[in-house]
Amino acid sequence: MSYRAPVAEFQFLFDHIVDLNQVAQTDRFSEATSDVIAAILAEAGKLCDEVMAPLNRVGDLNPARLENGVVRSSPGFAEAFRAIADGGWIGMSADPEYGGMGLPMSLTTAMNDMMSGACLALQLCPLLTQGQIEALQHHASDALKETYLPKLISGEWSGTMNLTEPQAGSDVGALRTKAEPLGDGSYKITGDKIFITWGDSDMVDNVCHLVLARLPDGVAGPKGISLFMVPRHIPDEAGKPGVANTLRVASLEHKMGIHGSPTAVMRFDGATGWLVGEEHNGMACMFTMMNNARLGVGIQGVGIADAAYQHALSYAQERKQGRTAVKGGSGNIIDHADVRRMLAAMKADIFAARAISMACAVAIDMSSATGAEEYKTRAAFLTPIAKAFGTDVGLEVANQGVLVHGGMGYIEETGAAQYCRDVRITSIYEGTNGIQAMDLVARKLMDGGEAAYRLLSEIENAAQDSRATLPALAQSVWEAAETLREATEWLVAQGDLNDRFAGAVPYLRAFARVLGGHYHLKAAMVERGDGPRTRLAAFYINRLMPEYASQLAHARQGSAGLYALSDADLAAQ
Missing domain, CATH: 1.20.120 (Four Helix Bundle (Hemerythrin (Met), subunit A))
Incomplete structure (x- = not known):
């Protein structure tokens, strides 16, 4: 069975569980009518089913690779990314002033869930770009917004976040990357970053890096860190990619899963960058992107869980093995009590985790639409739960999916093992679930x-x-x-x-x-x-x-x- 986006499930959640109608009744999101929502869900599902899902196995078997300093994407990824970009899916919730649709985060979250189930490795690229758009909208100067936001929203350029260094993982304050002012409003960025998702690709004209670095007068620890925009190619006066910046992909990580997503070691060698937000306030600026990404990662876990469940259910409905006392059964392994238990647990947990994430997204939308403190605190409280439980469920359901397949689940050709390998990272990045x-x-x-x-x-x-x-x-x-x-x-x-x-x-x-x-x-x-x-x-x-x-x-x-x-x-x- 191939993946099918759970369009009807999202419609049910929006209508009966998380009350998306309250979001549509605000002035900010008044255009998110029931007809618009239904159309968006249907089109997003079609994109996932027909364009992205066929590439899931392709990316796993044909990883992104580094050739002569250029990252080559998996076969079919560039065309699929262009379909995502041309459909306006990257900028669904972005500011219409810069080309976005201005739609609720709830719809973007639903789309990210479906895209993750279809092909997580590819979905990571628009997810990181969405997070960068959010950070720039809140913290960048007007000049930076005008240069970068339209290109990021259109998908002509993509975005990354550069936090981690070999000696500075969760303890970001221990970073050593330096930023030196050049006197003309720009800065020289020098240092190495690791684990940079989609740190480079041949799918876009430019890759835009948000980089945490320390100015000469920055104090030790997280309070002395600033945030900088450091593009692969420096935009010229017309806003087009100009000369190459002094940065490069030093290597690509050899990972357990999501092979189609290039995870780069980035080297910045006096690269030109521009300050985002105020000096020494980089962590606050980056947290705007990270909070966006935490909900996005939580829903990635749910999306993978759904794909793994669909895969296991299809197998259980076809595989014949042993006998059961069930009267009128199908004769397939879905009749066995333990297999039925696993499938029921998978389905029940997916609904629970998805509902938590969507409730968080609705709280974010109500917060941005009304500014009410109640919704801000609700969104903040639900975010770590959505991220941790969503990715825990992803892990558990993927593991159960292998068990439903029995020994065949351990064989790569069945595809069940890929879900386990791909989803494993989600409980680690954007802050481990313990954090x-x-x-x-x-x-x-x-x-x-x-x-x-x-x-x-x-x-x-x-x-x-x-x-x-x-x-x-x-x-x-x-x-x-x-x-x-x-x-x-x-x-x-x-x-x-x-x-x-x-x-x-x-x-x-x-x-x-x-x-x-x-x-x-x-x-x-x-x-x-x-x-x-x-x-x-x-x-x-x-x-x-x-x-x-x-x-x-x-x-x-x-x-x-x-x-x-x-x-x-x-x-x-």
Whole structure:
């Protein structure tokens, strides 16, 4: 079975679960009518199914390569990227003043989900460009905006983000790349960056690098870092790519997956760059791009999960092996209880993770449309959950997909293993999932837990409203939310952040589990408690959601037990 974009699923989410209509009712997004949304989803699905999905295996078997200093893209990628660009998909949410469509981030997020399921390696290129567009819109000078935004939005140029160095991974403040002012408004950038996704390609006329570097008077650590635009070719007076800048791809990384996406080691040798934002405020500027990318990466996990599920379901519906006691069964392995369990868990988790990501996207849209603090804090709170849970689900579903295939799943020709290899990186980049969890229990609880409590109150109120129709499921969700509230109160009361950090990952997982139950319950209520979504909700709430209890027990243990295990204890055999 080839990939099919879940267009109808997004329409259901928008109509019944995350309420995209509230976004369309704002002045900013008033053009996002139901007809427009339906048309965009249909066209995006067609692009994914017909143009991108056929290239997924092609990119895996024919990786991008570096030849004589030029990165050569996988066969068919350039034509597909041009179809993406010509369709206006890169600039869907970008400012119309510079050629964007100005549509809600929710629609862009849905599109990124479908594109990731179709071909993650290719989708990474427009995703990074979208993030750069967002950063420039918020922080760049008018001159930089006029030069770069139209080209990035049109897809004539692409964008990257350059943070990581060999000695400075998550600790970005340890970077050594230098920036020296040249006295004419430009700067000389010198240093090496690693893990630069789509650091170069032959698909575009110019590659535009956002680079973190330290000015001569920049203090040590993250507060002394500035952000610079450093293009592969310096634009001439007409805004066209001019002379080559003094930067190059030193090598391409040999990766576990996403082979069609070139991941570069970039060398900047006195390259010309321009300041983006204020001096020494580079991290704040880059975080605009990173926050955009974190939601984008979370939805990548969901997209890959959906593709892996579709692949496994198709196999299970065709493969005959063994006998079951199921009366009237198909005779295929989908009749086996354990295979049915895996497929149900895959489908239920995909819905939960997708709903969380789309709720985050709607909060971002409402924040940008209204400026209301409530939506800003909601979006900020949901972002680490969407990123971590979405990519965890991607990993888990891809692994289960291999198990559904049995031994054939371990054979590359079946294609199941590629999903595992490709999705593995998503839980690592844009801040590992552990970092996301630490952010959740630290920064996102700095308000005393108010953002968390508001969300939990909504879950409890919705459960109360569902009692008459689905009493048992509603009670389970209400109890889960109340237990999560108590655990949140415990975390907020901990003065030592290490006690929060020790339980950060299980706390985030528990929160995601309860949110998933909430969204499944809402889906069941759309059917008034009778239908396929109700049966899936019952599976999730009764079988998967209870994981929250053990995760919260873990989260409330603090750090003492971790450090009671000494280095010697951990090394003992």
